[in-house]
Amino acid sequence: MSKQIERAGIPVVHACSIVPISKTVGANRIIPTIAIPHPFGDPNKSPKEEKEVRKALVKKALKALATPIDKQSVF
Numbered sequence: 001m002s003k004q005i006e007r008a009g010i011p012v013v014h015a016c017s018i019v020p021i022s023k024t025v026g027a028n029r030i031i032p033t034i035a036i037p038h039p040f041g042d043p044n045k046s047p048k049e050e051k052e053v054r055k056a057l058v059k060k061a062l063k064a065l066a067t068p069i070d071k072q073s074v075f
Contacts, residue, residue, distance in 0.1 A: 002027045013061040015039060019074055029064040030074045033057060 002012040003026045014027035017039055022030045033039035040057055041050045064075040 011065050013064045023072055028072055031060050031064055
């Protein structure tokens with residue numbers, strides 16, 4: 001799906017916990033996440049710590065969106 005959206009001229013970040021799968025399906029901008037059941041969080045952390053983890057991942061995704069690329073990139 002991300003490849004089709006990119007072909008329409010809209011940059012996409014594929015957030016995933018298993019980077020090789022994202023590479024295989026052809027995602028261009030990839031950010032590794034925490035785990036399959038909790039990609040943007042960690043239930044073992046305190047709510048404050050978890051918020052910081054989520055904030056860092058979103059910032060990384062926004063930076064990836066703003067970065068020009070010419071090949072698959074993992075941020």
